[in-house]
Amino acid sequence: MSTGRRTRPDAVGTVTVVGTGVIGGGWAAHFLRRGYDVIAWDPGPDARERLAALLDSAWPSLEKLGLSEGASRDRLRWADTLEEALADTDFVQESSPEVLERKVALLAQIDQATDPGVVVASSTSGLLMTDMAVDCVNPGRFLVGHPFNPPYIIPLVEVVGGQKTAPEAVGWAEAFYTAAGKTSLTMEQEVPGFVGNRLQEALWREALHMVDSGQATVQQIDDSIAYGPGLRWAIMGPMLTFHLAGGPGGMGHMLDHFGPALLEPWTRLEAPELTTELRDRVVAGAVDEARGRTIAELERKRDAFLVDLLLLLDRHRDDG
Numbered sequence: 522m523s524t525g526r527r528t529r530p531d532a533v534g535t536v537t538v539v540g541t542g543v544i545g546g547g548w549a550a551h552f553l554r555r556g557y558d559v560i561a562w563d564p565g566p567d568a569r570e571r572l573a574a575l576l577d578s579a580w581p582s583l584e585k586l587g588l589s590e591g592a593s594r595d596r597l598r599w600a601d602t603l604e605e606a607l608a609d610t611d612f613v614q615e616s617s618p619e620v621l622e623r624k625v626a627l628l629a630q631i632d633q634a635t636d637p638g639v640v641v642a643s644s645t646s647g648l649l650m651t652d653m654a655v656d657c658v659n660p661g662r663f664l665v666g667h668p669f670n671p672p673y674i675i676p677l678v679e680v681v682g683g684q685k686t687a688p689e690a691v692g693w694a695e696a697f698y699t700a701a702g703k704t705s706l707t708m709e710q711e712v713p714g715f716v717g718n719r720l721q722e723a724l725w726r727e728a729l730h731m732v733d734s735g736q737a738t739v740q741q742i743d744d745s746i747a748y749g750p751g752l753r754w755a756i757m758g759p760m761l762t763f764h765l766a767g768g769p770g771g772m773g774h775m776l777d778h779f780g781p782a783l784l785e786p787w788t789r790l791e792a793p794e795l796t797t798e799l800r801d802r803v804v805a806g807a808v809d810e811a812r813g814r815t816i817a818e819l820e821r822k823r824d825a826f827l828v829d830l831l832l833l834l835d836r837h838r839d840d841g
Contacts, residue, residue, distance in 0.1 A: 525638025545616030650683030739806025
């Protein structure tokens with residue numbers, strides 16, 4: 522086990538964000554909202570401008586959600602080098618592109634330049650920390666902290682270590698994310714794609730099958746979720762929703778009564794071939810559904826809705 526300086530999870534003052542694209546920039550916005558000092562590093566030529574634009578767009582939503590004491594965009598500082606960004610930090614959130622070889626090299630650099638006690642989390646959406654930390658001298662403090670877009674609004678972060686990650690580092694990360702206003706889903710073992718992405722992917726595959734076979738349009742698929750089960754899932758999730766569907770008998774009745782239907786060939790777990798024709802049809806459907814609105818306009822609409830929804834959920838959430 523490595524030794525070094527490890528700040529208490531509830532006493533973290535400085536967070537380093539390595540990579541400031543959509544996800545890394547979203548993390549920076551979240552940490553700034555929660556009152557941390559944020560050091561950012563990104564070698565991209567437009568990184569500073571892109572992050573400034575992201576903060577311009579996100580900050581009104583964060584103000585509506587509520588800023589923590591001391592929260593300010595002025596607490597963002599850019600580092601000229603990776604070594605400078607990591608020289609004096611309490612926690613590192615890495616959000617570089619999803620290329621395994623590049624992740625391996627970057628995490629090894631972070632390992633060399635950071636105090637060995639500092640926990641390092643990767644925002645990877647599908648890679649395993651066991652595979653990414655192979656060149657790290659101190660792999661015990663490396664783990665996955667996988668957010669959902671936009672990280673500055675969606676509370677969930679999936680936390681899981683690799684085969685060489687120390688359990689105390691996972692526990693520390695769970696406590697830190699919780700103190701930072703996140704909802705931590707800490708996993709006992711690595712699962713390719715993690716939990717949320719696995720479930721999203723199953724729905725995504727079936728949606729593509731429906732478009733490919735002409736059974737439903739892109740608009741119909743989105744409407745079926747947005748005005749149907751998606752409303753229930755926002756407060757209870759699919760499992761507790763099925764528990765209610767069983768009536769007084771709950772989940773037991775649901776499984777006993779409807780279990781045989783699971784053998785019906787309704788859904789298709791294998792992905793359809795992404796032909797040029799299917800790709801073009803899905804793209805055209807998304808463009809039609811957007812009705813001329815730009816991605817930025819749709820993001821603002823999404824964020825405004827999510828803020829209102831989170832405020833509503835706070836009134837109805839039962840933590841017991």
